Amino acid sequence: MSSPAKGPRRVARYVVSLLGERCEVEVGRDGRVAVEGREHEASLAAAGPPHGHSLLVDGSSFALLARRGHGGEWRLEVDGRTIPARVLDARRARVRELSAAAGGRAEVASLRAPMPGLVVGVAVDEGEVVEAGDTVLIVEAMKMENELRAPGAARVTRVLAAPGEAVEKGQVLVEFGEPETP
Amino acid sequence: MSSPAKGPRRVARYVVSLLGERCEVEVGRDGRVAVEGREHEASLAAAGPPHGHSLLVDGSSFALLARRGHGGEWRLEVDGRTIPARVLDARRARVRELSAAAGGRAEVASLRAPMPGLVVGVAVDEGEVVEAGDTVLIVEAMKMENELRAPGAARVTRVLAAPGEAVEKGQVLVEFGEPETP
């Protein structure tokens, strides 16, 4: 096998994307883990209920729940927060990055109904540019009106729901594009 | 199919052995369950943690954990107690009973070490008859001496452990036979 290891010890190399950043990580056989060259002594063990894990990093103890998704995706539940992460081996990550640089296309972003409910208001028109926090739609569920807000700047490219319409969970309600490319 | 059902409705028939008794049970399709002819309205649903179930019998509510063993064996954990049960379909139960009546042989009963430990005392000799509650062996574990007692009357047929001997969990320590048949 053509090992990508440079040093004398065998290590596995990964690229971890998490909370908006990308890190290169080396995992050694002896519990040593290097994140962008920063060395840590680390250990992970199953602990507690089904998805429970105990993580020790340089002695510091963290309890987390970990659920596996597809293709190196993980959801970490820690301190009551859910943090999505993607882990690719270093070689596969490099292939992805090269093909993206050669002309990868942005997918269409969409707002989906987070629950079955009734659309009681649509606050945007097609073509409109929204900012983070702007109300996009109001869906009634559990007898409460829930405002679905834009978490970032975007241009509304399609509105697929109308007031009075009953929507299913997961149904696409609004599609977005880049704000500067209508 | 040659259905064993006698009545107009399709029912499933079982023989349940539990807490030393044997009952014939009919389970209908409509939530009706008859135990030795006594009719009940019953429903069982998964509830709570992995093995958790909710049982409703004529309105009365019971919470139980249920673990499946081999060949119709179940362990019910209820009120903090573990109750073993065996459920056979009625036809299979009848075949077993017939073959047993035709000359089934009692298996050898044995006392096994419930934990790894050190035998510090043997209170019985081969050939001796023990009563329920009699001390048979003392095994030290967790720095405490644990007396293993006989839960019923029996004759000691073989003693397989000696004081000072380290024993593994599950190791046979003493074998028993019927008290009246040495």
Place this chain on the structure above:
Amino acid sequence: MLESVLVANRGEIALRVIRAARELGIRTVAVFSEPDRGAPHVLHADEAYPIGPAPAAESYLNIAGLLEVARRANARAVHPGYGFLAERADFAEAVTDAGLVFVGPSAATIRAMGDKTEARRRMEAAGVPVVPGTTTPLASADEARRAAGATGFPVVLKASAGGGGKGMRVVRRAKDIPGALAGAVREAEAAFGDGSVYVERYLERPRHIEVQLFGDTHGNVVHLHERECSIQRRHQKLVEEAPSALLDPAERRRMGEAAVRAARAVDYVGAGTVEFLHRDGEFFFLEMNTRLQVEHPVTEMVTSVDLVEWQFRVASGEALPLRRRGIPLEGHAIECRITSESPFEGFLPATGVVSELEVPGGPGVRWDGGIAAGTEVGLHYDPLLGKLITHGADRGVAVRRMRRALGELRIGGVSTGTPLLARIMEEPDFLAGRLSTAYLEEHPELFAADVPAAGREALVVAAALLEHGRRGNGTASRIRRTGRPLSPWAHGVGTAVPPGPGERR
């Protein structure tokens, strides 16, 4: 004492009522909708009966169906919990007409206080201070605009039949009246089947302080001190405490006396709460809730009174066990509501199956929950999963204990508001007791979805090790799970499964 009770509710409050009944030896009858078949309140009751499909209107709100179960199970009383039918006078009436005991005040009392405009009239007459506004429902947007002009902006539109923030809108400009009125009417209609809405002066940044009341059938009325519930979002309480960090003994006494006057004005029997808005040393009657409150445990922690036990005693005709001077007020208690909502995504309701539940323990911690591992959290009912309550010698101890307890609470599979609550427990204004109902709006930094306390580096290490282990490197290999208890008796003597007659092994 009552022999039996049907608990006409679900979730944590049904469990709370069942627990009190159990301790009093009262037989408990639960009811459940289809998705609640395996819910904790079903498992913990003595008996349980189905009452219909998921929509509350066809199950927990179905009065005829509930009374049919009561008849079938031979229940002698009905406890409504809170929410659902708890403040429906027609339900109280139907229960007593069926010859059963309703654990709560009379239908007449519920009716008087349930109509918020009528309640305002009665309180004015009893000399309880009331916020300026209308005492009749609004007929039109024009009338709303005129009434609002008279009291002065900002105003708040409220459902006459309301409660819990449903059908409520704050309006700051006359031109926003029509839209807000339409929204409030729509929500009120959906929530209460009654679209009546009235208008009140909106107090800016008030504190929400409420007094726990109890009356018996012998004419005694006492109060059990106050709770502060200023931390709300969309008029839903999130954090409650007892006592208020604000009141001095004189104010506490005046507010308690006003609450007792309010209760006497409607011949109050059972547990009830008078809610006040407090601002600059003044307080105004907001509404009276003729039922147990969600936040009743903080009162229980500082008074050592079991309020649900008292409800059953009063419903059995007993006199109140303690009179006012005998009711202690010791230490400080905090309650955090744990809801299935994503605080960093605009409080979107979250659904899923509770895959893990680990409940905090140790001194001064109480968990009143309505879920278990395996519970499916859907959208049919209230998002309240449970309540975490801490008690300590003073507010500082109670808060530090809550911080510790929130850190121990683990609910897997469903997003909850826990991380927001943990931040509130460290926020300087909260720690100093500088509260108002605008608290959350004034602290947007609490909602910033930044890096968890564990830190990015540790999470990166975790993710890498998880994937590394999954690829067969065994770092995170699961602990072997057997789950079969150990018996020394392999078979025969003390056999695990005793043979049936004619069956030998």
Place this chain on the structure above:
Amino acid sequence: MLESVLVANRGEIALRVIRAARELGIRTVAVFSEPDRGAPHVLHADEAYPIGPAPAAESYLNIAGLLEVARRANARAVHPGYGFLAERADFAEAVTDAGLVFVGPSAATIRAMGDKTEARRRMEAAGVPVVPGTTTPLASADEARRAAGATGFPVVLKASAGGGGKGMRVVRRAKDIPGALAGAVREAEAAFGDGSVYVERYLERPRHIEVQLFGDTHGNVVHLHERECSIQRRHQKLVEEAPSALLDPAERRRMGEAAVRAARAVDYVGAGTVEFLHRDGEFFFLEMNTRLQVEHPVTEMVTSVDLVEWQFRVASGEALPLRRRGIPLEGHAIECRITSESPFEGFLPATGVVSELEVPGGPGVRWDGGIAAGTEVGLHYDPLLGKLITHGADRGVAVRRMRRALGELRIGGVSTGTPLLARIMEEPDFLAGRLSTAYLEEHPELFAADVPAAGREALVVAAALLEHGRRGNGTASRIRRTGRPLSPWAHGVGTAVPPGPGERR
């Protein structure tokens, strides 16, 4: 206040200490043996370090290893919990020699009280009543027989270094002395590394009543009232309560004063307990435990004092927060020890993996546990899984609450003593407070393995429906478990996994 503490223990007591430290802002350093890598005390500490393989002698009892971790983690203090090294004077000495604070009394105090014969001498000198017996270890069976003859049978042989019932034998006839002595010496040797045994008059059917003490470094000593721990098996406590159902105020005062005299006689600092045997209005010093007791929560519930917080305050040099007259005694508290033992199989230790854990909640209930779902219960350590504590206005309320709470507790996969405890809570002598250390022997009916309360018929129905469902009839089909939280943002705007640089989707 201390900056950090190493908790030299495991299980529920390690968690208890970590909780108190957390609330005080003290950084917590846990240690773990190999099988405890994923134990709750590891998960809840700020830091955790391995200290060796499963056998306690190579991990939790390894003084050098513990001090090495303390050095590495820069911990400033050591809390020993109970058991393991808690009453080892050489450990206290090693800790202070390393420049760290030992959270407990001085090595000299531990040494004086740890030698049970020396302790008896000191107590006699301080005017504390002592049970007749020897004050030196026995050299031979002959000497034991002579000493026993002098005090009169029955006698009890006890390990000088003992505690917790280990190395203890009751002897009723002279001819049984040699066998009993050999067993006691063997057990004492194994448990404490010291086979010294002495003899004491054995009081028939005494009550075990103990007084909680606290001393500070400023010369203050207070007692926090008594606990009754009469319900024991093999000298291991099973059920404890505070206050005792027996003592009247005068007796309570006399016993408290004797305990304070005992503490002053050894310059006591920190938390400690003086155990007395009580019979026919007389009480005798049994031993002093120079550490926190397993059953300390019942005292916490009736006094509202956090004893571990006090330990940390005293270790930090603070004076006791309350003096004697200020220590309340309110209501009644009961503790049940939940152990991995099969009460209906002669208390055989049970092992397995905790497959389910559901903890009771609601008012007046406290759970101090050391397990979680997934915890493997082995044979290396103490079988104590956790402690269930209830509090109520009086003994009756506390007992009914305990009965209710035991019914809610579910520990799957491992046999526990829970069903026996539930029976005790309904047994007439217990309810009437007619207790003695012979209670369990005198109530063999509690150990009858009869039909659970659910009744045979219901169990038969359950078994039939389980098998019927397994055969594809779907009665017990599992609830669908998804466990993925829901987000409206499929990707792109507010994307779940933000792309890394150079990576687009």
